[in-house]
Amino acid sequence: MTVTHDWRECEREHLVRVEPLLAGHEQRRSDGAAHPVEDFLFTYYTYRPNQLRRWHPGLGHTIADPDAPHGASPYYQALSDGSLTVDTSAMAQRRGTLIDAVTRILRATLERPPMLGCFGMHEWAMVYRIGADDVRHNSWPLRLHPTDIANVVEERGLRCTHFDAFRFFTEPAAPRNEHALSRTTQAEFEQPGCLHAGMDLYKWAYKLSPAVSSDLVLDAFELARDIRYVDMQASPYDLADLGVPPIAVDTAAGRAQYVWMQREFANRAQPIRRRLLEVCQQLAA
Numbered sequence: 622m623t624v625t626h627d628w629r630e631c632e633r634e635h636l637v638r639v640e641p642l643l644a645g646h647e648q649r650r651s652d653g654a655a656h657p658v659e660d661f662l663f664t665y666y667t668y669r670p671n672q673l674r675r676w677h678p679g680l681g682h683t684i685a686d687p688d689a690p691h692g693a694s695p696y697y698q699a700l701s702d703g704s705l706t707v708d709t710s711a712m713a714q715r716r717g718t719l720i721d722a723v724t725r726i727l728r729a730t731l732e733r734p735p736m737l738g739c740f741g742m743h744e745w746a747m748v749y750r751i752g753a754d755d756v757r758h759n760s761w762p763l764r765l766h767p768t769d770i771a772n773v774v775e776e777r778g779l780r781c782t783h784f785d786a787f788r789f790f791t792e793p794a795a796p797r798n799e800h801a802l803s804r805t806t807q808a809e810f811e812q813p814g815c816l817h818a819g820m821d822l823y824k825w826a827y828k829l830s831p832a833v834s835s836d837l838v839l840d841a842f843e844l845a846r847d848i849r850y851v852d853m854q855a856s857p858y859d860l861a862d863l864g865v866p867p868i869a870v871d872t873a874a875g876r877a878q879y880v881w882m883q884r885e886f887a888n889r890a891q892p893i894r895r896r897l898l899e900v901c902q903q904l905a906a
Contacts, residue, residue, distance in 0.1 A: 622681060622682065622683050622706065623678075623681060623682045623683070624682075624685050624704065625678050625682055625683065625684050625685060626685045626686075628676070628678075628685075628686060628689050631676055635676040635836075635839075636674060638839060639673055639674055640674075642673075642846070643670045643673065643674070645659055646659060646662075646663050646670065655760070656863065657758045657760070657761060657853065657858070657860070657863075658849055658850055658853045658860065658865060659846065659849070661849050662842065662845055662846060662849065666823060666824055666827070666845075668823075668827040672827070673827075673839075675835070676835045677707075677830055677831035677833075677835050677838075678834055678835075679831070679835075679900070680707055680709070680832050680833075680900060680903055680904075682706065682707075683700065683704040683705060683706040684704060684705040684706070686704075686705075687699060687703035687704065687705065691831070692705050695708075695711055695715075696708055696715075696831050696832070697831070698711070707831055709832070709903065712829075712832050712904050713904050713905065716828075716829070719828060720901050720904050720905055723825045723828070723901055724898065724901040724902070724905065725808040726807060726808045726811050727825070727894055727897055727898040727901065728898060729808045729809070729811060730812060730813050730818060730894060731813070731891065731895065733812045734813075735813045735883065735887040736780070736815070737814045737880045737883050738880075739780045739782070739814075739815070740777055740855070740870045740876045740880075741851075741852065741855030741868070741870050741879050742774060742778075742779050742780070742781070743781045743786040743787070743789075744853070744856035744857065744858075745770055745773060745774050746774060746779050746781070746790040746795075746797070746798070747789045747790060747791060747794070748763065748767070748770060748791070748857060749770065749771055749790070749794040749797075750767070750771050750793045751791045751793075753767075758858055761858045761859065761860060762859045763857050764857060764858065764859035765857055765871070769871075770857050773857075773870075773871045774794065774797070775797075777870075778797070779794065779797045779799065780798070780799045781798050781799075781802070782800070782802070782810040782811065783802070783810070783811065783815045783818055783821075784802040784803060784804055784807050784810070785817060785821070786817050787802040813891060813894070814883050814887050818890075819845070819848050819889075819890040820844075820845040820848050821845075822841045822844060822845070822893050822894060822897060823838070823841040823842050825841075826838045826841040826842075826897060829904075832903075832904055833900050837896055837897070840893055841893050841897075844886070844889060844893060847886070848886050850865065851868065851879070851882050851886070853865060854867055854868040855868040855870045855875070855879050868882075
């Protein structure tokens with residue numbers, strides 16, 4: 622066990638890193654504004670800003686101060702010397718089903734090579750052949766006419782492997798996907814080239830908190846934020862007013878750029894995925 626004698630200093634260092642990541646979202650929320658790229662990490666994912674602010678050392682660490690606020694959590698226990706540490710038994714008992722599911726997904730994803738041929742068509746499939754009022758981000762214009770969007774989808778095909786993207790496909794788009802995805806088969810199809818699989822590392826990290834250190838949660842958050850930008854750059858939306866240039870996956874140059882970014886994110890995600898799997902395995906043990 623690594624002993625943390627000054628948890629307040631660790632928390633201060635954590636806040637130096639986390640506050641800039643929260644500032645834009647909290648200012649927009651105060652102003653009643655929205656950002657379809659950055660706010661996604663606070664609207665789609667369920668971890669609130671104040672939860673992200675809380676510092677946790679993670680498994681293998683103790684907090685020497687028995688009066689630290691961590692002691693009020695049901696996921697911490699006091700040791701014989703009064704120090705506090707994550708209660709792995711409580712985590713396993715209360716979140717065992719989640720731990721098993723995440724373990725399967727992480728392990729399966731780590732074992733597969735990245736698939737790089739989807740070209741970000743999932744966002745296009747979410748607006749495929751539906752009316753303007755039903756478009757998910759209808760506060761923002763599409764950069765192509767709906768007929769042209771449909772033609773791109775039909776020409777390129779749909780090869781999505783991530784259920785939580787697939788479930789937002791329009792009704793006419795879903796049958797065009799190479800596989801009919803479901804929650805129960807998620808581990809069978811998840812693969813490291815998928816941008817959404819990379820973003821979801823943030824979800825697994827915070828759902829396994831406080832066993833996952835805050836440093837690792839923020840590593841996953843920053844990866845998810847960067848992926849989200851590329852995700853929306855490759856979408857059919859026109860976000861130029863936000864300073865978000867498109868990656869035109871309807872062109873050969875745009876598809877090549879997208880594949881390059883996929884590969885970069887896959888490489889960046891794998892160490893985070895391995896570290897999360899290690900936490901799962903320690904909790905399962």
